[in-house]
Amino acid sequence: MKNNINIAIVGLGQVGIYLYNELNIKKKDIEKKTGKKIKIVAISAKNKDKKRKFSISKKIFYKNPLQIFKKEKIDILFECIGLSDGISKILVETALNNKINVITPNKALIAKHGDNLSKLAEKNKVNLEFEASVAGGIPILRTIKEGLATNKIYKVYGILNGTTNYILSEMEITNETFNKVLLKAQKLGYAEPGNPKLDLNGFDAFAKIRILSALSFNTRISKNKCIMEGIENIELEDIKIANQLGLRIKLLGISEIIKNKLFETVHPCLVNKNTYIGNVNGVMNAVIMEGKPIGECLLQGEGAGPGPTSSSLLSDLLSILKGNIKYPFGMSYYKRKSVKAFNNNNYKNSLYLRFEVKDRQGVLSLITNRLAKYKISVKRIIQTPDKKNKKARIVIITHKTTEINSKNCLSIFKKNKNILKFPTLIRLYN
Amino acid sequence: MKNNINIAIVGLGQVGIYLYNELNIKKKDIEKKTGKKIKIVAISAKNKDKKRKFSISKKIFYKNPLQIFKKEKIDILFECIGLSDGISKILVETALNNKINVITPNKALIAKHGDNLSKLAEKNKVNLEFEASVAGGIPILRTIKEGLATNKIYKVYGILNGTTNYILSEMEITNETFNKVLLKAQKLGYAEPGNPKLDLNGFDAFAKIRILSALSFNTRISKNKCIMEGIENIELEDIKIANQLGLRIKLLGISEIIKNKLFETVHPCLVNKNTYIGNVNGVMNAVIMEGKPIGECLLQGEGAGPGPTSSSLLSDLLSILKGNIKYPFGMSYYKRKSVKAFNNNNYKNSLYLRFEVKDRQGVLSLITNRLAKYKISVKRIIQTPDKKNKKARIVIITHKTTEINSKNCLSIFKKNKNILKFPTLIRLYN
Numbered sequence: 001m002k003n004n005i006n007i008a009i010v011g012l013g014q015v016g017i018y019l020y021n022e023l024n025i026k027k028k029d030i031e032k033k034t035g036k037k038i039k040i041v042a043i044s045a046k047n048k049d050k051k052r053k054f055s056i057s058k059k060i061f062y063k064n065p066l067q068i069f070k071k072e073k074i075d076i077l078f079e080c081i082g083l084s085d086g087i088s089k090i091l092v093e094t095a096l097n098n099k100i101n102v103i104t105p106n107k108a109l110i111a112k113h114g115d116n117l118s119k120l121a122e123k124n125k126v127n128l129e130f131e132a133s134v135a136g137g138i139p140i141l142r143t144i145k146e147g148l149a150t151n152k153i154y155k156v157y158g159i160l161n162g163t164t165n166y167i168l169s170e171m172e173i174t175n176e177t178f179n180k181v182l183l184k185a186q187k188l189g190y191a192e193p194g195n196p197k198l199d200l201n202g203f204d205a206f207a208k209i210r211i212l213s214a215l216s217f218n219t220r221i222s223k224n225k226c227i228m229e230g231i232e233n234i235e236l237e238d239i240k241i242a243n244q245l246g247l248r249i250k251l252l253g254i255s256e257i258i259k260n261k262l263f264e265t266v267h268p269c270l271v272n273k274n275t276y277i278g279n280v281n282g283v284m285n286a287v288i289m290e291g292k293p294i295g296e297c298l299l300q301g302e303g304a305g306p307g308p309t310s311s312s313l314l315s316d317l318l319s320i321l322k323g324n325i326k327y328p329f330g331m332s333y334y335k336r337k338s339v340k341a342f343n344n345n346n347y348k349n350s351l352y353l354r355f356e357v358k359d360r361q362g363v364l365s366l367i368t369n370r371l372a373k374y375k376i377s378v379k380r381i382i383q384t385p386d387k388k389n390k391k392a393r394i395v396i397i398t399h400k401t402t403e404i405n406s407k408n409c410l411s412i413f414k415k416n417k418n419i420l421k422f423p424t425l426i427r428l429y430n
Numbered sequence: 431m432k433n434n435i436n437i438a439i440v441g442l443g444q445v446g447i448y449l450y451n452e453l454n455i456k457k458k459d460i461e462k463k464t465g466k467k468i469k470i471v472a473i474s475a476k477n478k479d480k481k482r483k484f485s486i487s488k489k490i491f492y493k494n495p496l497q498i499f500k501k502e503k504i505d506i507l508f509e510c511i512g513l514s515d516g517i518s519k520i521l522v523e524t525a526l527n528n529k530i531n532v533i534t535p536n537k538a539l540i541a542k543h544g545d546n547l548s549k550l551a552e553k554n555k556v557n558l559e560f561e562a563s564v565a566g567g568i569p570i571l572r573t574i575k576e577g578l579a580t581n582k583i584y585k586v587y588g589i590l591n592g593t594t595n596y597i598l599s600e601m602e603i604t605n606e607t608f609n610k611v612l613l614k615a616q617k618l619g620y621a622e623p624g625n626p627k628l629d630l631n632g633f634d635a636f637a638k639i640r641i642l643s644a645l646s647f648n649t650r651i652s653k654n655k656c657i658m659e660g661i662e663n664i665e666l667e668d669i670k671i672a673n674q675l676g677l678r679i680k681l682l683g684i685s686e687i688i689k690n691k692l693f694e695t696v697h698p699c700l701v702n703k704n705t706y707i708g709n710v711n712g713v714m715n716a717v718i719m720e721g722k723p724i725g726e727c728l729l730q731g732e733g734a735g736p737g738p739t740s741s742s743l744l745s746d747l748l749s750i751l752k753g754n755i756k757y758p759f760g761m762s763y764y765k766r767k768s769v770k771a772f773n774n775n776n777y778k779n780s781l782y783l784r785f786e787v788k789d790r791q792g793v794l795s796l797i798t799n800r801l802a803k804y805k806i807s808v809k810r811i812i813q814t815p816d817k818k819n820k821k822a823r824i825v826i827i828t829h830k831t832t833e834i835n836s837k838n839c840l841s842i843f844k845k846n847k848n849i850l851k852f853p854t855l856i857r858l859y860n
Contacts, residue, residue: 018723022580022723026580029580030580032761032765033579033580033760033761131577137723137724137725137727138727139573139576139577139578142572142573142576142577143569143572143573143577146569146572146576146745146748146749147561147569147572147573147742147745148569148741148745149463149744149745149748150452150456150459150460150463150741150744150745150747150748151741276706276709279706279709292737293448293452293567293736293737293738293740293741294567294731294732294737294738294741295567295731295732295737295738296731296732297567297568297729297730297731297732298728298729298730298731299727299728299729299730300726300727300728300729300730301724301725301726301727301728302724302725302726302727306723307722307723307724307725308723308724308725310723311578311580311581311723311724312577314579314580315576315577315578315579315580317580318576318579318580319576322753322754322756323752323753323754323756324752324753324754326752326753330463331462331463335462
């Protein structure tokens, strides 16, 4: 690689503008560490005149990012737009085809098109790096690809979305409802002001799990149908009950090889309050890997925000400036295999079930009989009457049962007039 | 780098023999990931015929490791002997001078001679890698050098010695004395059967702190005089009292830049039981880094044993097989600066003091007057009489005071006839 490196940044949102500023500040430090002089020669964003945290040089501004490749000799492109398709995809493909290295924090793009893009990068002998796409500032991808290379990893899981973890923690601390806390998260910049849906419904964590699986198990990115649930149905009441039971609700992403098949999921879990994972609170992310010979290895850090994200983007930059061409997924596209999906129906968990029922004789036995019929045995049951409203709340913790079994068992409660609300189900983690 | 890579392993103790076996098993996997064919062409150890966990090929055995360089063309040497000087040092120097890459888990060697050896490696344009020297399987050095490159780290600390952490945890759980638990640790292979001193007196953790400082702050390895204390003076009684106070004793290594000066230390700390660090138990290690823009980043994993160590040695191997020549300390020897030492006398902590005294009038006031004279204010005091033996135990938790002040204050108690034992002092962690 030559000594003067031309850089383009496309997308000047929170992350892009922070990165722009960091690159300007840390030029000297980067030269000291790599011997390369970097220069930002082109930037692009939707709006040239938007008010930004740091001022930009308008001389190098492009309205159409694709024009950059025609006008400038770029060595490294930062794609900070964040779409899974559209201009993000076109831009990255164009760059790779022009033998330009690409760095991106775009998990949606990588989770969807990572395989093809890595093939393209390998073909053109350039780097495609995406450390910032998973767990913000935690250098988790590099750790899997390099620090734990040659380990046989069989499980990777954790708290992968800072927004939802913040909301769950904050609901517990303040006793405020989901909607109130969501508003607060949006004000603080933790949740998207316009559309927080991708964080809340588990999709964001899920894209990260797809990427983690591919890296951990050296497989193609899976397209398996999976259990993906967010936190939209978690009510303050569930958090309070969990608290009384010594439990805490966490949105976990889990990826595991079970009997040579791949199992991936994202859903809220009840975890013990005195476990490690039960104490990762606020916007923190945590990833736990289990493998041989390493045993258990755990990384924790801030999972969101322009600072940590920028830290990861710069680690990618240094890796490119220092080193050879690396396989985007640690191993050639052609050597990574697809892996069959574990049958989700056979996923087993203890369950937390919260029923709201009419306070009538026989309702409890209706529920317990139904559970018994499906051989779901009860570990704990707490019935709390609400005399005034002639209602009652029944919370049941079951022993382990399969997904399909619990689904079939509970289906009947959809249309029973004594069951006021289809039961809230939260899985217990192990 | 050529495609066929010749490897030599010197030292076939627990780590060396495990590595030997792993390399044989993982040849194919390594070729898949790097395109390089590795071959172990030479091994050496003190005793050819010692009983080992895996059998060795005697055809490639060398009694004198230095002979290897004369007989074989070696590309990568694993130094697994573990001395800070002597044959370890000569071997590594000879290899580097012969343009052979070196990988070692030898923290004593690196902490003492790392600067000179890195200069030698840079001069000869080969790699010197030592990921396994700190925190066993946790890829902490790579994380600092690569994953967090361009961050400004200002503090790194943690539990860096698995043996002592196991002993402290086990004493708390079993209520057994230090000596009993040490024996158990030796039986389990956690502590050296012959000489566990370097683990117990803090030296092992301290060597790791020296290496972490140099990498985190981009400085030369410091030779500053430091506070280094082990766990030899921790008694079961202290662990029990800590427990009652909601605290737990941990041997922490701490390195920090305070007002542009370097502060490094290893000593037992009282930490809150409900903090993260208070719950890293058994042989686990944990390293916490604080920096900008990353915030706090935390890594945890098994800190000892041939499996985790071998995981790190192999990550070094893959890094060499995949990449360019890298600076051993992430930056050229010539660009790393020395940094002045923080004055240890000014190190401030709350203190736990346990006095054993004669049960006589005036002894308590003797102690409290002395503390008052040195302006050490008392936060908590617990006096427990032992009428039968005409003794009493006085435990005092103080507010923050400096090292020099507490030293001067306590000195008087060495020769007081009413003080049966010079007070046990344990610092509280912030």
